[in-house]
Amino acid sequence: MNKIIFHIDVNNAFLSWSAVYRLKQGEKIDIRTIPSAIGGDEASRRGVILAKSNPAKKFGVVTGESIFSAKKKCPNLKLYPSEFNVYRYYSGEVIKIFKEYTDFIEKYSIDESFLDVTAIAGKNPYELAYEIKERIKKELGFTVNVGISTNKLLAKMASEFEKPDKIHTLYPEEIKKKLWPLPVEELFMVGKKAKSRLNDMYIFTIGDLAGYDVSLLKQKFKSYGEMIWKYANGIGSDDVIYTEEEAKLISSELTLPSDVQSRDEAHKILLEISKKICRRLRDMKRYSSTISVHIKTSDFINYSHQRKLKAATNSTKIVYDIACQLFDNKWQYEPVRLLGISLSGLCEEIIEQTSLFDDIKDNNLKNQKIDSVMDKLQDKYGEDIINRFNSLNK
Structure with missing residues (x-):
C-alpha cells in the first residue's frame, strides 16, 4: 500500500506572520497588500531581504538581495524588522493543528512540514488537505499550500505548483503530465548554474532529464547527476522522520x-x-x-x-x-x-x-x-x- 504524504508550506511565511501579528496589534494596513519586505535597517539600508510581499515582487525585489539594491528597484518599499519570536509562535501554532490529525510530522523548516496521513486520509486525501488548509486560514489568518503524493519529493514538488492557498497532487502516474513538461530549473535542487550546464546538454525540461542516460549524468555531475535524475523520475523517500526526543x-x-x-x-x-x-x-x-x-x-x-x-x-x-x-x-x-x-x-x-x-x-x-x-x-x-x-x- 502506498503512503499518503502531505507537504504543507506556509505562503510567504515571515511576511505573512508579521502581517497577521501587526493586524492583531491594531495596525490598519495589511503589509501583504503593499510593497513591503522583512529584514535589514531602513535608515542605513544595511542588511538583506528575508521576505517580500507580492507587490514588492512585481518591482523585482528578491529574497537575499541587499536592502540598498531592493530600495533602488522599489523606492517606496516599506521595510519591517524580523520578529523571530512571532515566527516561532505561529510555526508552533501550525504544528498544534497538525498534531490534531497525526503524530507523524517532520518539521522540514520553520514554515514547512511533511505529514504522513496514510492512516487517516481515507479514499479522498484532497478533502483532508482542504480541511487542514482552511482551518489554518480561519484560525490563524494566513494561507498555506498543500502538496499530496506518495513520497516526500513529489509532495514537495506538488506544493510548489501554483500559489498561494492551493492544493495540488503529484502521484507517480501524474509525473509524465504534470512534472515532465516543466523547465528543468523548476526541479528541486536544480539552480541557475546547473540549469545552464544541463541546457548545454540539450536538457531543457524535467522530462528531458528523466529520459537522459544516467551514466552520462554521473560522468558530468558525479553523485549530483544521479540524484537529480532520480528526482526527475519521482524517486524519493516516503519516510516521514519524526521524534519526540529532545533536539540534539x-x-x-x-x-x-x-x-x-x-x-x-x-x-x-x-x-x-x-x-x-x-x-x-x-x-x-x-x-x-x-x-x-x-x-x-x-x-x-x-x-x-x-x-x-x-x-x-x-x-x-x-x-x-x-x-x-x-x-x-x-x-x-x-x-x-x-x-x-x-x-x-x-x-x-x-x-x-x-x-x-x-x-x-x-x-x-x-x-x-x-x-x-x-x-x-x-x-x-x-x-x-x-x-x-x-x-x-x-
Missing part, C-alpha cells in the same frame, strides 16, 4: 537568489543566521558545544567545517565570530549559493573542559547577559531597537 542539533540556512562572491557579503549573511539560530537556542535554554558552517557553491558542491568549543555557548557574538572564522578557513573563493550554521552538542548549562578556561567562561557569561538584555528589548520594541554589531555596518 539545530540548524538554519539561507539559499541566496544570486551568488555571493565576497567575504564581506558572506559575513553579513552569517550574521543574520547567527542572530536567528542563537535566539532560538536561548529560547530553548540550551547551549551548544560544536559549531558548524555549511557552504554550497553555485556548482552545488557541498562542504562544511566545524569547531568543538572549550565551553558551550548560546552567545550570538561568539557563534558569529567562530562561524566567520570557519568560513574564512574553508572558503576557496568559489561563488556561494547557500550558507548555513548548525549547532550541536546541546546541553543545559555552560560546561568548560578545565579550569584553565575560566576566561572563556567569563566571556561566555558576559555575552550571555548582553544577549539576555537584547532579547528582552527586541521582544518588547522590535528586532531593530538595538544592534550590538554596529561595527560591522561600516
Whole structure:
C-alpha cells in the first residue's frame, strides 16, 4: 500500500506572520497588500531581504538581495524588522493543528512540514488537505499550500505548483503530465548554474532529464547527476522522520537568489543566521558545544567545517565570530549559493573542559547577559531597537 504524504508550506511565511501579528496589534494596513519586505535597517539600508510581499515582487525585489539594491528597484518599499519570536509562535501554532490529525510530522523548516496521513486520509486525501488548509486560514489568518503524493519529493514538488492557498497532487502516474513538461530549473535542487550546464546538454525540461542516460549524468555531475535524475523520475523517500526526543542539533540556512562572491557579503549573511539560530537556542535554554558552517557553491558542491568549543555557548557574538572564522578557513573563493550554521552538542548549562578556561567562561557569561538584555528589548520594541554589531555596518 502506498503512503499518503502531505507537504504543507506556509505562503510567504515571515511576511505573512508579521502581517497577521501587526493586524492583531491594531495596525490598519495589511503589509501583504503593499510593497513591503522583512529584514535589514531602513535608515542605513544595511542588511538583506528575508521576505517580500507580492507587490514588492512585481518591482523585482528578491529574497537575499541587499536592502540598498531592493530600495533602488522599489523606492517606496516599506521595510519591517524580523520578529523571530512571532515566527516561532505561529510555526508552533501550525504544528498544534497538525498534531490534531497525526503524530507523524517532520518539521522540514520553520514554515514547512511533511505529514504522513496514510492512516487517516481515507479514499479522498484532497478533502483532508482542504480541511487542514482552511482551518489554518480561519484560525490563524494566513494561507498555506498543500502538496499530496506518495513520497516526500513529489509532495514537495506538488506544493510548489501554483500559489498561494492551493492544493495540488503529484502521484507517480501524474509525473509524465504534470512534472515532465516543466523547465528543468523548476526541479528541486536544480539552480541557475546547473540549469545552464544541463541546457548545454540539450536538457531543457524535467522530462528531458528523466529520459537522459544516467551514466552520462554521473560522468558530468558525479553523485549530483544521479540524484537529480532520480528526482526527475519521482524517486524519493516516503519516510516521514519524526521524534519526540529532545533536539540534539539545530540548524538554519539561507539559499541566496544570486551568488555571493565576497567575504564581506558572506559575513553579513552569517550574521543574520547567527542572530536567528542563537535566539532560538536561548529560547530553548540550551547551549551548544560544536559549531558548524555549511557552504554550497553555485556548482552545488557541498562542504562544511566545524569547531568543538572549550565551553558551550548560546552567545550570538561568539557563534558569529567562530562561524566567520570557519568560513574564512574553508572558503576557496568559489561563488556561494547557500550558507548555513548548525549547532550541536546541546546541553543545559555552560560546561568548560578545565579550569584553565575560566576566561572563556567569563566571556561566555558576559555575552550571555548582553544577549539576555537584547532579547528582552527586541521582544518588547522590535528586532531593530538595538544592534550590538554596529561595527560591522561600516
